[in-house]
Amino acid sequence: MLIRHAPDIKSSEITGFRLYLNRRSFLMGAAALALAPSRPAAAAPPTGQSLKATRHEAFAVPDPPTKFESVTTYNNFYEFGVNKDDPARLAHLLKPRPWTVQVDGHVARPKTYDIDELIRLFPLEERVYRLRCVEGWSMVIPWIGFPLASLIKRVEPTGKAGFVEFTTLLDPEQFPGQRKGLFGFSLDWPYVEGLRLDEALHPLTLLTVGMYGQVLPNQDGAPVRAVVPWKYGFKSAKSIVRIRVVSEQPKTAWEKAAPHEYGFYSNVNPTVDHPRWSQATERRIGEFRRRKTLMFNGYADQVASLYAGMDLRKYF
Amino acid sequence: MSQRTRFALKTAVWEACLLPLALLVYRFQTDALGANPIEYVTRTLGDWTLRILLASLSMTPLRLLFGISWPMSLRRLLGLFAFFYVCLHFSVWIVVDHFFDWEQLIADVFKRPYITVGVLALTLLVPLAATSTTRMVKWLGGATWRRLHKLVYVAAVLGVLHYVWLAKKGVVDPFIYAGVLGVLLGIRLWDWARRLATRRWHHAETESVIRRLLADGG
Ligand code: HEM
Numbered sequence: 001m002l003i004r005h006a007p008d009i010k011s012s013e014i015t016g017f018r019l020y021l022n023r024r025s026f027l028m029g030a031a032a033l034a035l036a037p038s039r040p041a042a043a044a045p046p047t048g049q050s051l052k053a054t055r056h057e058a059f060a061v062p063d064p065p066t067k068f069e070s071v072t073t074y075n076n077f078y079e080f081g082v083n084k085d086d087p088a089r090l091a092h093l094l095k096p097r098p099w100t101v102q103v104d105g106h107v108a109r110p111k112t113y114d115i116d117e118l119i120r121l122f123p124l125e126e127r128v129y130r131l132r133c134v135e136g137w138s139m140v141i142p143w144i145g146f147p148l149a150s151l152i153k154r155v156e157p158t159g160k161a162g163f164v165e166f167t168t169l170l171d172p173e174q175f176p177g178q179r180k181g182l183f184g185f186s187l188d189w190p191y192v193e194g195l196r197l198d199e200a201l202h203p204l205t206l207l208t209v210g211m212y213g214q215v216l217p218n219q220d221g222a223p224v225r226a227v228v229p230w231k232y233g234f235k236s237a238k239s240i241v242r243i244r245v246v247s248e249q250p251k252t253a254w255e256k257a258a259p260h261e262y263g264f265y266s267n268v269n270p271t272v273d274h275p276r277w278s279q280a281t282e283r284r285i286g287e288f289r290r291r292k293t294l295m296f297n298g299y300a301d302q303v304a305s306l307y308a309g310m311d312l313r314k315y316f
Numbered sequence: 317m318s319q320r321t322r323f324a325l326k327t328a329v330w331e332a333c334l335l336p337l338a339l340l341v342y343r344f345q346t347d348a349l350g351a352n353p354i355e356y357v358t359r360t361l362g363d364w365t366l367r368i369l370l371a372s373l374s375m376t377p378l379r380l381l382f383g384i385s386w387p388m389s390l391r392r393l394l395g396l397f398a399f400f401y402v403c404l405h406f407s408v409w410i411v412v413d414h415f416f417d418w419e420q421l422i423a424d425v426f427k428r429p430y431i432t433v434g435v436l437a438l439t440l441l442v443p444l445a446a447t448s449t450t451r452m453v454k455w456l457g458g459a460t461w462r463r464l465h466k467l468v469y470v471a472a473v474l475g476v477l478h479y480v481w482l483a484k485k486g487v488v489d490p491f492i493y494a495g496v497l498g499v500l501l502g503i504r505l506w507d508w509a510r511r512l513a514t515r516r517w518h519h520a521e522t523e524s525v526i527r528r529l530l531a532d533g534g
Binding site: 067069070073074078082084085135137181186187257258273276277278280281283285286288289290 | 350355413428429482484486
């Protein structure tokens with residue numbers, strides 16, 4: 001597999017953010033404490049805690065990272081609600097500890113991992129990835145995590161393994177978007193996503209537990225999420241409680257909701273439009289002019305071979 | 317209603333209709349438009365277009381239901397403000413969102429049903445805005461003018477359809493607007509049916525009187 005070395009990114013840019021963040025998360029933490037005196041101290045989420053990771057330059061795009069504030073206030077996370085500001089507003093309802101992730105299915109060594117055990121299992125890396133939302137906007141985010149492949153290999157997939165299925169926590173108490181509303185509901189909960197086994201094992205696919213040098217904020221999918229940078233954002237399941245190795249292609253939440261709009265593959269592709277809008281361009285959050293969307297979100301060199309010979313119009 | 321009350325009322329409507337725009341300008345100046353300012357501005361302008369358009373369509377139902385007729389004098393002002401907001405909404409799309417990328421813009425008008433109906437709604441509002449002056453009403457004649465301005469119902473239906481089609485699954489607002497529009501149009505339909513029935517009844521009554529008179533004479 002060819003991983004192209006990205007031109008060096010000025011590390012000062014990120015360091016600057018760190019400082020900004022630490023100050024900010026301290027303030028946010030203080031505000032949260034002041035606003036929620038009834039919450040027992042022991043149950044306070046570790047949001048804002050710094051997280052050490054080794055920077056992986058081969059996996060760092062040259063584009064400057066998006067403002068942390070944008071990445072934590074402009075989110076699609078339907079479990080909290082359909083509006084972009086719902087996740088930040090309601091994030092405090094999610095309790096990322098205690099948390100377990102069940103890894104099972106067609107594997108020789110199924111296991112339910114405690115989240116803190118999972119985080120210590122493999123060395124954490126920092127990778128700066130582009131994120132392209134199916135709605136036509138994009139960000140650049142320094143994630144912290146480890147290759148999903150490390151975990152999958154550890155549980156030893158059997159010969160029947162063909163796909164990997166992710167399930168997000170189902171709990172309407174913590175996720176108000178999962179409560180049945182007056183007008184029915186938005187998705188068939190729990191949120192299910194999936195990848196082909198080779199996609200899941202690809203070195204770019206990251207199991208993510210942090211960003212911007214700190215523990216993953218709740219609104220960004222705490223405590224653990226997938227990041228698949230060459231696919232539209234919704235393919236990267238958040239707040240994962242189960243990773244199941246299966247033989248059949250999983251039926252994903254968005255596919256069930258609107259099969260002609262959101263395909264199983266959902267690779268970023270400027271030449272295949274969403275039925276309601278063009279995917280040729282995107283707005284990078286923080287920029288004024290639209291920019292051209294790149295094939296596979298700019299990761300074509302690394303992933304195009306996975307889809308050799310496939311009609312990407314049919315398998316959108 | 318006195319001249320003064322009327323003036324105060326109109327001033328209030330002006331202020332209420334300019335407030336959302338003022339708020340946008342304020343948020344722009346204080347850098348408070350959120351992570352995606354262009355989307356925020358487009359959506360806010362679209363929301364207010366629809367709200368003011370529906371407000372302009374609420375004046376007649378108020379008269380029909382409660383017999384208060386002073387809101388009728390606000391119809392034109394509200395209609396023109398709706399037009400003003402949709403022009404801004406449209407301009408932001410062209411200038412700020414796509415920066416005069418005509419190829420993309422024109423393709424979108426034909427390829428994206430939600431854009432198609434939006435542009436159609438805007439187009440229908442142009443002749444209505446152009447004929448909103450008292451001079452134009454006189455020039456066209458009341459009957460023609462009234463018939464022409466029935467187009468606002470079509471524009472409102474297309475405006476709601478625009479929102480229904482652009483909204484992603486799970487967003488309920490467009491259906492609330494659709495419900496409101498349904499009620500506003502339903503009240504008119506009910507009134508129309510009622511008047512039709514009364515007219516029929518009068519017609520039948522007159523006919524029977526004439527028949528009786530004729531019989532008496534014979
Ligand atoms: C009477 C005519 C129109 C009405 C009532 C209207 C109303 C709306 C409303 C209510 C929204 C959604 C706001 C939200 O999500 O909160 C919207 C969004 C939008 N409208 Fe319009 N609109 C009209 C005409 C147009 C026209 C002529 C265009 C451009 C050709 C246009 C382009 C858009 C776009 C691009 C969006 C944003 C879609 C998105 O962010 O996903 N609209 N409009």
